[in-house]
Amino acid sequence: MNQATARVLTIAGSDSGGGAGIQADLKTMLANGVHGMTVITAVTAQNSVGVQGIWPLPPEAIRAQFRSVIDDIGVDAVKIGMLGSEETVACVAGLVADLDPVVPIVVDPVCVSKHGDRLIDQQAVGALLTTLFPYATVVTPNRDEAAVLTGRSVVTPAYVLADLLLACGAEWVLIKGGHGDGDAIDYLKSRDGRDFTYTAARDDNLHTHGTGCTLASALASQLALGRTVPEAMELAKAYVTGAIAAGFALGSGIGPTDHLWQLRNQLPASVRDRLMGPRADGSLGV
Helix, strand or coil: CCCCCCEEEEEEEEECCCCCHHHHHHHHHHHCCCEEEEEEEEEEEEECCEEEEEEECCHHHHHHHHHHHHHHCCCCEEEECCCCCHHHHHHHHHHHCCCCCCCCEEECCCCECCCCCECCCHHHHHHHHHHHHHHCCEECCEHHHHHHHHCCCCCCCHHHHHHHHHCCCCCEEEEECCCCCCCEEEEEEECCCCEEEEEECCCCCCCCECHHHHHHHHHHHHHHCCCCHHHHHHHHHHHHHHHHHCCCCCCCCCCECCCCHHHHHHCCHHHHHHHCCCCCCCCCCC
């Protein structure tokens, strides 16, 4: 049966503030033209200033969600985000092991939130490397996460970090450079030695909550649509760069990237005005 749209499953935690996690994933997937589906691994109490609580879901709940989606709807790509514990990593690895090998899997090894809150325990780090990465089409750590995963310094050259992680079995590794200084340079390398660099001017916008989730979900979406990894990454990089530039204040801390930025000009004027914030006279344009 021909599908009306590509199907992408996110396996990740919920962000109650809507800036990261499955909420960011679903918005990104919609903006990239695919149908998003979810397996929630944990519920967080989270807002613009930090994470106030984390409640992991039991493995049986994770398995039930996965089987419910896969057995009926099917899937064209998977994005994996926050897992948190060794038990959850093992559960998810066992689930994706049963997927058709042609289904691309993007693993965003979430270790720390934008606000510095730890989102994974040390035992889970080892489990990511040994039990989940061998199933990954692409692993997408930022430099801080790559340092945690490899035990190396954050200033270690990107190609060295990529080689160390490729040795764990992933087909591709993307070392994201958004947390450094100067241009945001992302380095992509394959297990067979091909490498690519994606560069964007750094934006000084403070409101960047959810960038890692957004990039990984855009990448998974483009892979589901049939692009190669380098092609998908080029499109995902362009999408997240625009979303960062359009990020907006929400709450008293770090606001989210704007997943709607490509569609903004197509909205009714009254909605556009409200989203752009108060006017000089204090009105919201509605």
